[in-house]
Amino acid sequence: MIFTPTSLAGCFLVTPNVLGDHRGWFMRTYCKNSFAEIGHQKEWVQMNHSYTAQKGTVRGMHFQLPPHEEIKLVRCIAGTAYDVIVDLRKNSATYLQWFGAEISARNRQMMYIPEGCAHGFQALTDDVELVYCHSGFYTPEAESGLRYNDPKINIQWPLEPVELSVRDQQHPLL
Numbered sequence: 001m002i003f004t005p006t007s008l009a010g011c012f013l014v015t016p017n018v019l020g021d022h023r024g025w026f027m028r029t030y031c032k033n034s035f036a037e038i039g040h041q042k043e044w045v046q047m048n049h050s051y052t053a054q055k056g057t058v059r060g061m062h063f064q065l066p067p068h069e070e071i072k073l074v075r076c077i078a079g080t081a082y083d084v085i086v087d088l089r090k091n092s093a094t095y096l097q098w099f100g101a102e103i104s105a106r107n108r109q110m111m112y113i114p115e116g117c118a119h120g121f122q123a124l125t126d127d128v129e130l131v132y133c134h135s136g137f138y139t140p141e142a143e144s145g146l147r148y149n150d151p152k153i154n155i156q157w158p159l160e161p162v163e164l165s166v167r168d169q170q171h172p173l174l
């Protein structure tokens with residue numbers, strides 16, 4: 001497993017080691033020992049799976065408020081997504097900066113998102129499926145968000161954002 005640091009401290013692109021043979025391939029998507037390399041200690045307590053029908057759809061930017069912050073590990077198992085993190089950690093050198101990268105069923109890269117960051121993505125193809133590991137339980141009263149087009153962050157979405165949920169259109173601006 002290769003952990004590639006991103007421009008945001010503690011955020012990594014994770015590339016699994018794909019072992020192929022005549023039948024196809026096999027890969028490990030999480031290993032407690034490997035993830036110790038990046039200081040990950042918490043246990044995953046929830047896994048989620050989302051399907052996004054239409055290319056251009058944006059979901060985000062989501063996070064849970066203290067004391068319900070969570071680490072997320074996101075993997076794309078169908079289609080291609082542009083996955084985005086915004087650093088909301090006030091003591092971070094990259095506070096309010098964003099990072100984005102393509103994760104896809106083809107490149108098999110995963111995004112590791114630490115606590116204190118907002119997460120979202122744009123579907124770059126139709127029929128995108130993401131699988132998430134979460135270190136915290138879903139807590140509706142702690143759910144919060146940042147506007148996908150907040151001018152103070154200025155995320156450069158590859159496509160015109162479409163199909164946002166009502167909630168995602170209404171997140172407050174910074």
Ligand SMILES: Cc1cn([C@H]2C[C@H](O)[C@@H](COP(=O)(O)OP(=O)(O)O[C@H]3O[C@@H](C)C(=O)[C@@H](O)[C@H]3O)O2)c(=O)[nH]c1=O
Nearest residue numbers: 048050059060061062063072119120121132138165167
């Ligand atoms: C996130 C979540 C939602 N739900 C419910 C609430 C709602 O009825 C339905 C759909 O929820 P949402 O509209 O929030 O789904 P979605 O916009 O896909 O939310 C996801 O967005 C990406 C960017 C993330 O980072 C995820 O952690 C998650 O917040 O599922 C759960 O039951 N458990 C969960 O963990």
